[in-house]
Amino acid sequence: MLTKSEKSFSILFIILLALEILTSSIESISGLNYIAKPALLISLIIFFWKHSSHLDKKMKLMIYLALIFSLLGDILLMFVNESANFFIGGLLAFLTAHIFYVLVFLKQRNKTKKPIPFMGLMLLYGLLLFYLLKDSLGDMLLPVILYMLVILSMATTAFLRQGAVVKSSYLIVFVGAILFMISDSILALNKFYQPLPYSNFSIMFTYGFAQLFIVFGLLKQR
Incomplete structure (x- = not known):
């Protein structure tokens, strides 16, 4: 299923992902995380640039913007210990990235596909997650609700590409969208519900492969 270039890049991406997880987990080398974390999305943007000449220009621009805002979100979230404003900024950056992914997926949607059963499943998932988080959100209540609606919309629009x-x-792409939703869910639970064991590994593992799968999947559409 993967091309030679995708296999080669996957190895590089996994190495960079492992370095990100290590540098963010080991205090003595934590300074290197300021290089390792941005390198993940920068490498993916470069890979997309090299292999996206066959895509529609408007679609390509929206994918670039989704990746760039994701990179911005990664950078801002590295400084959350300095100020809560960095978390808000990171949230807004990823919210914008998700919106661009939604627009890309909508452009490729199957207009005959009925999303109601899947939307019901996503709504159930969202309500369960909100139930766990609601008591700890405080001033973040509305931003988190908005973010949840957008990430659930991204998963739904990825589902709507089936058949088109x-x-x-x-x-x-669909697996990537679900992994993105899982990554954001773990991050939210870890921050607002209770600290989770190995949360840094699980968040970055699902996030990294989410971005990788979405880009690989979109490049396969000709």
Whole structure:
């Protein structure tokens, strides 16, 4: 399913992801995380740039913007210990990235597909997550609700691509969107519900592969 270039890049990406997790987990080398974390999305942006010449210009621009805002979100979240404003900024950056992904997925949607059962499943998931978080949100209540609606919309619009794009593109993007939703859910639970064991690993593992799968999947649509 993967091309030679995708396999080669996957190895590089996994190495960078491992370095990010290590540098953010080990205090003595934590300073290197300021390089390792941005390198993850920078490498993905460069890979997309090299292999996206076949895509529609408007779609390509929206994917670039989704990746760039994701990179901005990564950078801002590295400084959350300095000020709570960095968390708000990171949240807004990722919210914007999700919106651009939603626009990309909507452009490729299957207009005959009925999303109501899947939307019901996403709503149930969202309500359960909100139930766990609601007592700890405080002033973050409305921003978190908005963010949850957008991330659930991203998963739903990824689902709506089924039948309108080649099967491999649909499956890889859909798995990526679900991984993104899981990553954000773990981050929210860890921050607002209770600290989770190995949260840094689980958040970055699901996030890294979410971005990788979404880009690989979108590149497969010709």
